[in-house]
Amino acid sequence: MNKTFFRKEKRIPLFLVPKVRKRHVPPIYKDHETAWKLFAEGALRNKVFHDDVLSRGSKCLACGQPLNSGKTKYPHIEKHHHCYIRLCTGTILPNDSADIYREAKNSEFPYVPDCRQCKANNPDYYEGCIKKIFPVHGKCHGHIHEVEKVLFDRLSEKLKAVFSSYL
Numbered sequence: 001m002n003k004t005f006f007r008k009e010k011r012i013p014l015f016l017v018p019k020v021r022k023r024h025v026p027p028i029y030k031d032h033e034t035a036w037k038l039f040a041e042g043a044l045r046n047k048v049f050h051d052d053v054l055s056r057g058s059k060c061l062a063c064g065q066p067l068n069s070g071k072t073k074y075p076h077i078e079k080h081h082h083c084y085i086r087l088c089t090g091t092i093l094p095n096d097s098a099d100i101y102r103e104a105k106n107s108e109f110p111y112v113p114d115c116r117q118c119k120a121n122n123p124d125y126y127e128g129c130i131k132k133i134f135p136v137h138g139k140c141h142g143h144i145h146e147v148e149k150v151l152f153d154r155l156s157e158k159l160k161a162v163f164s165s166y167l
Helices: 030-045 047-054 115-121 123-130 138-165
Strands: 077-081 133-137
Touching (some): 030 047, 047 077, 047 115, 047 123, 047 133, 077 138, 115 123, 133 138
Antiparallel strands (some): 077 133
């Protein structure tokens, strides 16, 4: 990992790092797997949701550089979850809906929620979903997850040390 991301001038804001890793959330929502996957994976493919996430700001929160300028080092924009603890309360769109931003690839979750309906009928809940996802440069998205890995590896080592001290 590039250590410049831990120096003050290049630090990734910690609020961008998920407090719970995506792979740790499914057991929490085992009885609500579809509703969780609709939020965690399906909503990102909804055109209304996608457009609202991308319109949240003009700068990448990880690096502070403009998102949409052709002069940035990292022109590709990703949608980054800083939190995966959320269930979708909407309905599933039909496969031929115009609100589907893109089709599912390979083994992706195949369903897309009706975010347009949720935005109209339940705007506060919809806004809660939007607040959990930020637009960032693709390269910065990778750096956020590198920091996440380092922090969780450190936590794992601390927990192992504490556990070993009780043996």
